[in-house]
Amino acid sequence: MKNPRDVTRTDVVRMLAVGILASAVGIAIGLSIDWFPTAAATQAGPIDTFYDVLIIISVPVFVLVTTVVLFSVIKFRMRAGEEELDGPPTHGNTRLEVIWTAIPSIMVSILCVYGASVLSEIDAAKADQLQVTAYAQQFAWSFEYTGPNGKKFIANELYVPCAPSGAATGEGAACNGTQVKFDIKAVDVIHSFWIPSMRMKQDAVPGITTHTKVNPNRIGTYSVVCAELCGIGHGIMRSTVHVVTPARYAAWFAAKSAAKTA
Amino acid sequence: MEAASISTPPAHHEHHGPPEANKSSSVDAQTLGMLLFIISEIMVFGGFFTAYFFIRVVNGNPWPAEGEELPKIIAGFNTAVLLSSSLTMHWALEAAKHNNRKALKAGMLATLLLGSTFLVVQINEYVHLGFAPYDSAQASIFYGLTGLHGAHVFIGLTLLLFATIRAFRGHFSAEEHRGIEVPGIYWHFVDVMWVIVYASVYLL
């Protein structure tokens, strides 16, 4: 009489099949979901790819745990007549425990190395930079540019120049932007300067100047969002960044620097 | 000192009480409890020392701040007072262990006196410092750290007051003196913490 509790080769094959199939489906879904907003800076590429790798690693882990749980529930559940039955007195298995300690350790080590390399990539400074000071206050952003002759002007929305790399110059065109280095200052409480499309975020902290850098690479209009609770207006503290052609930028810049300071 | 927890059911006790718990450690429960409590107290000071570190080292602020001077000599005198009080505390405990009631009472009174002197001197120091906590971040953490410590001196003195009252009422013996020993441990902690505060705030 075959004991339904015995784990046969068929069972193992079934589990593996389910696991592999579920992982494949899960990874496919995970990779096809449009997680991120439209990428508008070179920083987005490595981060988005990193996330894809995280999905590819995470799905099988989740599938493994869930498959074992489901398989156990189906195979090992108490059936009628087994109310007084106990399981086998297994206290452990050293080899298994070593494996499930070693493999996760290796996996997280690899992730850390990868993560550190992505970090240095997105942090990398370029020689040529456009410096903008971003001021955060309750509840609005303002951006200070340095005009010709060192005169400064304030704009409520960000404009950054980006030279189109191809023939297209309209919305969505690929371009090579000057690296924009932000000096971020908070006027009152902590805010956080975030451009989702460019993936970069940095808190604005009263008393210090913080920094972040983006390399825009797509013509278009993107949100600037406050990402640190700053009071009653936190939810509406947004602005816009316009990535425009150098010509358009020059025109805007000239107009702004010529205009009388408000 | 009556155990604050489980009472031994005397044979003649008509009312059915709890069974006596097994002692699974040679460490006495009250002493262990006090030591663990002191660990949490050390961590509170740790939080304040963290603030001190940030305001002085990370910020690079001058210490003391411009226009604020710290009375090292008076505080040094106070350090001597507090250290002496630990000696008298130890003397009181030794007296209890040897059933020397007079020395126990004298030691406890001396400790209370010295501890109170410390507090009085400290309060007097506050009055004459010449700067207030709202004058600078340095002033804030100075008052914060020394004030935190002063509060703990007050707690310690309260515990010692209870122990002294009980000593005068005839409690404690060579066999049972945890009521002196356990508050004494707290008092020594207060003393050691002062030395650290004094060294890092006044001297460093």
Added chain:
Amino acid sequence: MPAQLKAPGWYRAGAFILLGLAFCTGLVTLIRSLYGYTPLIDGEAITIVSMIGVPLFFLVGLGAFDYWFYWASGKDTRPEDHASHGAHSWRDYFKVNTDHKVIGIQYVCTTFFFMFIGGLMAMMVRAELAAPGSQFVDGQDYNSLFSVHASLLIFLFIVPVFAGLANYVLPLMIGAPDMAFPRLNALSFWMLPIAGTLMSISFLMPGGAFASGWTAYAPLSTTQPLGQMCFTIGVQFAGASSIATALNFLVTIITMRAPGMSFWRMPLLVWANFATSLLVVVATPFIAASQFFVLLDRSLGFHFFDATIGAGREGNVIMYQHVFWFYSHPAVYIMMLPGFGIVSEILSVKSRKPIFGYRMMAFSLLAIVLLGFTVWAHHMFVSGMQSWIRVPMMITTAIIAVPTGIKIFSWLGTMWKGVLHLDTPMLFCLGFLTMFTLGGISGVMLAMVPFDIHVSDTYFIVAHIHYVLFGGSLFTIFAGVYYWFPKMTGRMYSQRLGKIHFWATFIFFNATFAPMHVIGIQGMPRRVADYAEQFAGWNMAISVASFLLGLSTLLFLYNMVNSWRNGPEAGSNPYRALTLEWQVSSPPPIFNFDEIPTVVGGPYEYGVPGAQHAILGGRKPEPVAVGAVASAVSDADTETEES
């Protein structure tokens, strides 16, 4: 004086509250007159001092300090008459009682009360977020809703409910008649309704309830109206309660185990609470310190976090976050480790198998305690702190996945080839295994700095925290309450209703929080009363799911209340479990045991022929039928380790 006012209790507590108000008013007025401040009567100053002082007067009136006052005044020792021990009527649950079983139930009921209030606030948050724009509340009120929601659920529910369950079970499990310090235990409990009341009355304060999040970052929190002080001071009472309980647990576990119960024969619930208590004792003082600084800055004009006072004398804003997170990261382990202990207990009993890898399970708890202190700045990757801190914190955070993974895999190993009893507690444990894995996975993702830079302070974080706190902690809390319900009440709950509760919770929980991963990465920040139009669809769906999730908790409430009153009687050991709490009646006798049992073996020796955990009063425990081993013993992986 009427007898009611002399005896400890609510009448006297009420009188003392009035006395406390008078005292605090007098104290503040006196100090103000000495300093020459005007106006002499300052409502805000009196309120703040009263929030600290009146609760203490209340505790004195209620009787929490009576014995200590008597002892401190040096009067002759009175023989203990156990008058305030054990519950003989429902009234005893509203008094200062020294019985850990009474205190445990007081904790569980009080914490669930605040859970419902905090949950109600979540419903209001989701109602506002169902559509973009402002529908029911303005920005400030909205900020208050999620702030009080989180604060109540963290400090008044998850942290203390585990303490309450352990309070009930732990002394029984180690063969002790009570905790090491029963009066301190009672005081610990009574500080909790004080903390919850303080936080809840913040809605009545001028300027509204506190609204700077449960994280209360300076300088937002130091420039808020009076309601912020309700959080600042409420947290101190909750923290003191937590620390006192932890001290009690540690001393109890170390000094009161039954003969024969070495550390390696302790049930994992005891190990888990031992580890958690270490975390509480060491970490909690840091949140106390952070809130002292906020109190001093806001109310007395100190400059701990003031960056505007001028060069050479300014405070440090980021310092708040370092001090706060140094507690609040270990806090998340405080909110999970006891749950791990509960899962170990239930999985072993319901699989009829020993815990797989018991020693590594214990070691991994200790590893998480140690590592837990090395990761706090992963909450601060974009805070503007020194950039060199980020990579080391990324590494330590990723490493914590290893001991946690060991636990998940060991639980799977425990279930494997067991005889699974799929009742309500077991279902919640299985739900926990899968959902906490998801939460842990998103946690490893968040450890990676480049990804965290993008998703920090977005709905991805909200998703992560709810997967680990709801799918993690709350599932284990439900599991534990269902599991020990028969022991605590002597009655059995409705299994059918329990399973429906589980499935409703599981489905609606995922429907609520899974989409938050997407909108977070898509660009929706957290703690916002309004959001960009593109997120409207998802938010509506999430809100609807959340209302259904909220409703499903009513199934639990009904089941618990109805079963407590009318449920069928449960025997002493309905699960044929080996641990000591199941070897006494349900509910247990007032002093737990007639005689302290003697432990002779491990607590999970299911399937081991002839195995015994303990001998009670010279007689063998009720035979736990050690049935035939479920499968052929020729299994290659049967390795019996010496326990």
